[in-house]
Amino acid sequence: MQYKYLLHEKDLPTHWYNVLADMGPPPPPVHPATGEPIGPEMLAPIFPQSLIQQEVSTERWIAIPDEVREVYKLWRPTPLYRAHRLERALDTPARIYYKYEGVSPAGSHKPNTAVAQAYYNKAEGVRRLTTETGAGQWGSALAMACAFFGLELKVYMVKVSYHQKPYRRVLMETWGAQVVPSPSPDTQAGRRVLEQDPDSPGSLGIAISEAVEDAATRDDTKYSLGSVLNHVLLHQTVMGLEALRQMELAGDYPDVVIGCVGGGSNYAGLSLPFVGERLTQGKRTRFVAVEPEACPSLTRGQYTYDFGDTAETTPLLKMHTLGHTFIPPSIHAGGLRYHGMAPIISKLVEDGVMEARAYHQTKVFEAAVQFARAEGIVPAPESAHAVRAAIDEALAAREAGERRIILFNLSGHGFLDLGAYDQYLSGKLEDYAYPEEKVREALASLPRVGP
Helix, strand or coil: CCCEECCCHHHCCCEEECCHHHHCCCCCCECCCCCCECCHHHHCCCCCHHHHHHHHCCCCEEECCHHHHHHHCCCCCCCEEECHHHHHHHCCCCEEEEEECCCCCCCECCHHHHHHHHHHHHHCCCCEEEEEECCCHHHHHHHHHHHHHCCEEEEEEEHHHHHHCHHHHHHHHHCCCEEEEECCCCCHHHHHHHHHCCCCCCCHHHHHHHHHHHHHCCCCEEECCCCCCHHHHHHHCHHHHHHHHHHHHHCCCCCEEEEECCCCHHHHHHHHHHHHHHHHHCCCCEEEEEEECCCCHHHHCEEEEEECCCCCCCCEEEEEECCCCCCCCCCCCHHHCCCCCCHHHHHHHHCCCCEEEEECHHHHHHHHHHHHHHHCCCECHHHHHHHHHHHHHHHHHHHHCCCCEEEEEECEECCCCHHHHHHHHCCCCCCCCCCHHHHHHHHCCCCCCCC
16 A cells, blocks of 8 residues: 655646635735725835735746746655554544655745745845744745855744744754844844833744844845745645645545644645635535634634734735734744734635634644654644644544545644653643733734725
């Protein structure tokens, strides 16, 4: 019986899939002062024109440049596994498949867009990039991509993760990036936060504010974002396009597609090609987006316009949000600690195409350990949320006595997250559900849009 479904280099997709051609665009970004949709000129100070064009495109297929595909070939196509050992451990009739993105040099799915963004910036003469990172997966990927294309990079790393995950910082520095803990004294946005709270653990919203400010104040610099925006999700669809072909090789089609969500990029990358088939071919696949109880933007946030950053420097995006002033607790799934959600994911949830689920971190690590002992791979804490949901789906199939085909994205490995596993295994890991009054407090700061 075949456990691993591999594609040849020749099967690497030549185009990214743009779901906006089939679902229609979500509500447009708007100017915070006027409430009117913004034009490309507002994005030009921080993004190259090619990425701005992709951000607003409704073309179904967008060609992947040859230079990007050549870098992809270092690790793509990535394998799809059938989790036979986990199925036996669960005594389930379900068939469980997972797309494994931990084989990339950076250990996650993030290089799929990092390489593309570095290429487009280099092609337009940009010399330097800035970005934020939570757990360090995105910062690591962009550091690698900048090394490939000869760009300088400064990374504002959320302070709690900077201290929790020092080896991710070392990885970024090995690839040539400068890494500082955020909030930092290097920007006005960072200094304001530190004046109010010198011990601030930071947040992705704060780190985004710092990186955007840095880019907007230098002529040689652009900003690079690892999730949320349309062009980022577009680049990630290389995963789902490969998975469509691999599921065909396996002779199965998923009844449910699962992924963890923080800003939405890894789940969108796997799921959107399948969403396209549901929208255009009437497939009945379910889509489950999984988030932490400590940062529940989809399950407890509002679907409304909000800033993408804490300092209120970005356009307003229509998305599920906990409020841009939200400061998440210091859970170990650092990549899922964002206050908002990708507008594409948010609209699909709002339209009922996707469903959302939230878990406490002890249940997530319980599933991660069970998966590691069955399949051998130690998942990243973020990816472990998808593992938890996949196991629950398999157990539900056992109770119902039905054969359910489950596909999830194992978006990265946890080899640099062993401190979190140590806390779990020693009984020191604690659950945290964000208090309702804190959610209300953060939502009270939402901007008013329209009359």
